[in-house]
Amino acid sequence: MQLGLIGLGKMGGNMAERLRRAGHEVIGYDHHADKRDVDSLPALVKALEAPRVVWVMVPAGEPTRATVRELRELLDAGDVVVDGGNSKFTDDQVHAQMLGEKGIGYLDVGVSGGVWGLENGYALMVGGAKEDVAKVQPVFDALKPPAPVDESGQALPGAGFVHAGPVGAGHFSKMVHNGIEYAMMQAYGEGYELLDAVPLIEDVPGVIASWTQGTVIRSWLLDLLVRALQEDPELEQISGWADDSGEGRWTVEQAIEHAVPMPAIAASLFARFVSRQEDSPTMKAVAALRNQFGGHAVRAVQAAEVEHPA
Incomplete structure (x- = not known):
């Protein structure tokens, strides 16, 4: 043809x-x-x-x-x-x-x-x-x-x-597919972070690789995470900044329009927004509130950062 x-x-x-x-x-x-x-x-x-x-x-x-x-x-x-x-x-x-x-x-x-x-x-x-x-x-x-x-x-x-x-059904299906992909990637990422944060686990890449056979969470995405960790075990060569193609947003918009609950996909989309903030205004406000009502300690911005912001 x-x-x-x-x-x-x-x-x-x-x-x-x-x-x-x-x-x-x-x-x-x-x-x-x-x-x-x-x-x-x-x-x-x-x-x-x-x-x-x-x-x-x-x-x-x-x-x-x-x-x-x-x-x-x-x-x-x-x-x-x-x-x-x-x-x-x-x-x-x-x-x-x-x-x-x-x-x-x-x-x-x-x-x-x-x-x-x-x-x-x-x-x-x-x-x-x-x-x-x-x-x-x-x-x-x-x-x-x-x-x-x-x-x-x-x-x-x-x-x-x-x-x-x-007409439209193909791209709608792909939109939902990508929304699911967002949530799966977020879950794998959070699992990786917890494993990496606990001194008890001595081989984080090995644990994740062990999940690729015989488990209910095995997938091609998991295989790709294993590949990434083989290339860079500590993920030191990449920043935690994640873009979104737009389809995650459209998926959440459609969920709202049709009253379909999508807490996992929505949370994974918002997590990508968080990844782009070097210093979250939301968390600044939370820290300020804790200090105001309970006298909880806050971390001051370093003087050098104030004088020469990045």
Whole structure:
């Protein structure tokens, strides 16, 4: 199958390579000249045979919106645009309507697999019409992980791919996936900190590595934590600053809107905000209050820090 792919970064570039290994023809476009096969979006569309499938792998938000708007003017009825980035599901409905006015199909695909997807495959959560999914199915089949098998050697259905529902369902599913990921990462991080704080535990990396086999908390994320600790046992080469992609926020927003309790995911999101504060204003206020009502000791800011704040 022939595919146009826009965005050849870490994810997009590896996806293109995996598809080519599976025998598909990928024509790629990227802002970086050394990565692309064509020099512009019009050239990309011209190089594809109708009906065309164009997969967008650029940053969510305005970069994706601008790309979809440009593709609307370049593509024809029967073509399909796939947004494989981390767009908010509400953007998908706008894009689908805009493209649908010209008879262009639209799919939103939540993609998980990170830099390991080239070898392991990508989990794909797809939103859109069945007829558009069918047009892109050969690409999905090449990108997803190999299907696990049962004891008789028969492939088990569903692993690594789902047509989750209409437009928006793919990115909504990926949003919830990332919210869960936040909470899992936070739990592993807190467990690591407690182990590291207790002198009784002499081999923290070894304890965490022991959890990767036979326990109910084993996971790929845990495997990655073990890998990180093998490379840097005390995590001395990395700061405790953690960004958020936006999907954790959107997950909590949807939980509020639908009255779904999500204390673990919400707490993990707020913990990331805490990680960016060198000196928490909240805790300054708490310390001041304890001093006011109980005379509890407070730690004064060092004079040097006052005179020369970082």
